[in-house]
Amino acid sequence: MLAFLLWVAALALVVSSFNGVGFSAAEFVKGLPQMGRFAAGLFPPSLDRIEPVLWSLLETFQMAIAGTVIGVILSVPFAILSARRLSPHPVVQWLARALVSLFRTVPDLIWALFFVVTVGLGPFAGTLALIVDTVGFCGRFFAEAMEEADRGPQEALSALGARKGAIIACAVLPAALPSMIATSLFSLEKATRSSVVLGLVGAGGIGMELEVALTFFNYPEAATIILAIFVLVLIVEQLSGMFRRRIIT
Amino acid sequence: MTTATLAADAAAPAARKADRGPVAIAATGIAKRFGAGPAVLEDVDLTVHRGEAVALIGANGAGKSTLLRCLLRLVEPDAGEVLVLGERIGALSPRALRRVRTRVGFVFQKHNLVPRLSVLSNVVHGALGRAGLAAMHHATAPATLRAEALASLDRVGLAHLARQRADTLSGGQSQRVAIARALMQRPDALFADEPVASLDPAAGEEVMTLFSGLAREAGLTLLFTTHNMAHALGHADRVIGLRAGRIAIDARAAPALAPQLERFFD
Ligand SMILES: Nc1ncnc2c1ncn2[C@@H]1O[C@H](COP(=O)(O)OP(=O)(O)O)[C@@H](O)[C@H]1O
Ligand SMILES: [Mg+2]
Numbered sequence: 001m002l003a004f005l006l007w008v009a010a011l012a013l014v015v016s017s018f019n020g021v022g023f024s025a026a027e028f029v030k031g032l033p034q035m036g037r038f039a040a041g042l043f044p045p046s047l048d049r050i051e052p053v054l055w056s057l058l059e060t061f062q063m064a065i066a067g068t069v070i071g072v073i074l075s076v077p078f079a080i081l082s083a084r085r086l087s088p089h090p091v092v093q094w095l096a097r098a099l100v101s102l103f104r105t106v107p108d109l110i111w112a113l114f115f116v117v118t119v120g121l122g123p124f125a126g127t128l129a130l131i132v133d134t135v136g137f138c139g140r141f142f143a144e145a146m147e148e149a150d151r152g153p154q155e156a157l158s159a160l161g162a163r164k165g166a167i168i169a170c171a172v173l174p175a176a177l178p179s180m181i182a183t184s185l186f187s188l189e190k191a192t193r194s195s196v197v198l199g200l201v202g203a204g205g206i207g208m209e210l211e212v213a214l215t216f217f218n219y220p221e222a223a224t225i226i227l228a229i230f231v232l233v234l235i236v237e238q239l240s241g242m243f244r245r246r247i248i249t
Numbered sequence: 250m251t252t253a254t255l256a257a258d259a260a261a262p263a264a265r266k267a268d269r270g271p272v273a274i275a276a277t278g279i280a281k282r283f284g285a286g287p288a289v290l291e292d293v294d295l296t297v298h299r300g301e302a303v304a305l306i307g308a309n310g311a312g313k314s315t316l317l318r319c320l321l322r323l324v325e326p327d328a329g330e331v332l333v334l335g336e337r338i339g340a341l342s343p344r345a346l347r348r349v350r351t352r353v354g355f356v357f358q359k360h361n362l363v364p365r366l367s368v369l370s371n372v373v374h375g376a377l378g379r380a381g382l383a384a385m386h387h388a389t390a391p392a393t394l395r396a397e398a399l400a401s402l403d404r405v406g407l408a409h410l411a412r413q414r415a416d417t418l419s420g421g422q423s424q425r426v427a428i429a430r431a432l433m434q435r436p437d438a439l440f441a442d443e444p445v446a447s448l449d450p451a452a453g454e455e456v457m458t459l460f461s462g463l464a465r466e467a468g469l470t471l472l473f474t475t476h477n478m479a480h481a482l483g484h485a486d487r488v489i490g491l492r493a494g495r496i497a498i499d500a501r502a503a504p505a506l507a508p509q510l511e512r513f514f515d
Contacts, residue, residue: 150364152357152359152361153361153362153363153364155323155357155361156355156357156361156362156427156430157374157377158323158350159321159323159350159353159355160350160351160354160355160374160375160377160378160430160431160434161347161348161349161350161351161352161377161378161379161434162347162374162377162378163347163377163381165382166377166381166382166384166385169382169385170363170366170374170377170385170386171363174363174364174365174366175363175364175365177365178365
């Protein structure tokens with residue numbers, strides 16, 4: 001009976017959602033010509049400003065790299081403090097967990113806005129947003145990897161008089177490392193995609209170029225930018241996938 | 250077993266104490282239960298003398314592993330006192346407790362090596378208690394520690410595998426490396442919890458002979474649990490049997506003891 005009520009409730013939620021967003025096949029069909037015109041306007045992509053576009057693409061990638069590297073490094077202590085059995089105190093564990101959750105649940109665009117307001121427009125604000133986002137992601141998964149590490153070697157090192165720090169360094173981290181590297185590479189892919197969008201709110205990178213091109217209806221240039229983003233994300237995903245396959249052994 | 254032999258066993262230790270030298274490990278009144286479960290250890294008294302080899306036997310679930318862990322506070326006993334190498338460990342600070350643990354090598358049933366590290370790094374870890382993070386990895390350890398680790402490996406006959414990853418070893422090799430790691434501690438005593446139970450009989454016999462031989466050679470106190478009557482009688486001076494949370498037999502190891510030990514194996 002309860003199951004049936006839940007199904008009805010779920011169905012009601014879905015139907016009301018369709019209504020709420022004004023979902024309409026007619027509107028969609030009416031919009032089709034406009035979409036066609038937009039798509040046509042993208043061609044042929046313009047190479048007039050290819051040089052500045054490539055520079056901001058590089059800036060985007062640098063933001064992703066810097067944000068991920070610093071974020072990954074900061075994630076390790078956060079993970080240790082928030083992992084079961086490794087945390088020095090339940091209160092510390094709760095605090096670290098709460099902070100990582102906050103970093104993760106607030107969207108990266110909001111973090112970017114926050115840093116644009118506090119440190120000003122530009123790639124530094126974007127990088128800070130990526131760091132926070134990375135800690136939110138890696139902090140959690142690093143902690144899980146550490147909690148899943150085999151207890152046997154940890155007990156053995158504890159039995160021979162090692163301190164907690166030594167046990168973490170010698171038994172926990174080696175066990176968690178493959179998973180942590182995979183998570184870090186995922187995080188780099190995520191940061192590359194995010195860093196593209198962060199520019200839309202003025203936090204540096206190629207998103208700023210895209211925003212300008214769209215504002216001035218310069219669709220051929222927007223096409224170039226979109227293609228450039230596509231190629232960058234594709235390359236990062238391919239490389240990261242390759243490394244992940246090689247490292248996980 | 251008859252009451253008469255039990256009484257004889259009980260009377261014997263006091264008489265023999267004099268020729269056994271000083272006490273290495275003394276536990277009195279150890280009790281332990283996990284959560285709301287039944288009592289695993291009820292009132293255990295146990296004495297091991299320096300240089301003595303003692304086998305701890307008992308059916309599956311009798312509490313052998315728990316007792317061994319209580320002796321180093323890897324499991325916190327609910328009651329009782331433990332004296333290890335002259336230290337009353339119940340009252341020690343974490344730091345002082347680590348110092349005592351450093352002096353006792355502990356070999357587990359599952360070798361408990363760090364799988365992704367080299368054999369040599371795993372042996373170098375034996376010095377973590379006294380050298381701290383200098384003993385974290387073979388590549389960063391001082392040359393003296395590396396040389397000592399290689400010498401320990403040589404004592405178990407595996408110096409040639411030093412650079413191999415620990416997870417490429419066979420069960421018997423892994424257990425030897427675990428022994429080398431324990432020797433690296435420069436221990437005064439060795440504990441082992443069914444050290445060869447997961448090996449095939451031939452490899453088990455070999456490792457057990459090596460292990461008790463090394464302990465005897467170096468004059469180390471040896472306390473091991475076993476599921477194997479031949480190992481208990483062949484490698485120990487004394488056999489202690491656990492049953493229903495208490496010590497049910499404590500006697501000098503001798504072939505004639507075999508019938509009385511039967512009920513401690515399942
Ligand atoms: N960490 C633990 N939590 C709960 N119960 C445990 C734990 N360790 C051991 N026990 C229980 O204590 C009893 C004795 O276990 P153990 O000391 O491993 O016996 P043995 O080594 O003689 O086989 C068993 O019933 C086991 O289930
Ligand atoms: Mg056991």
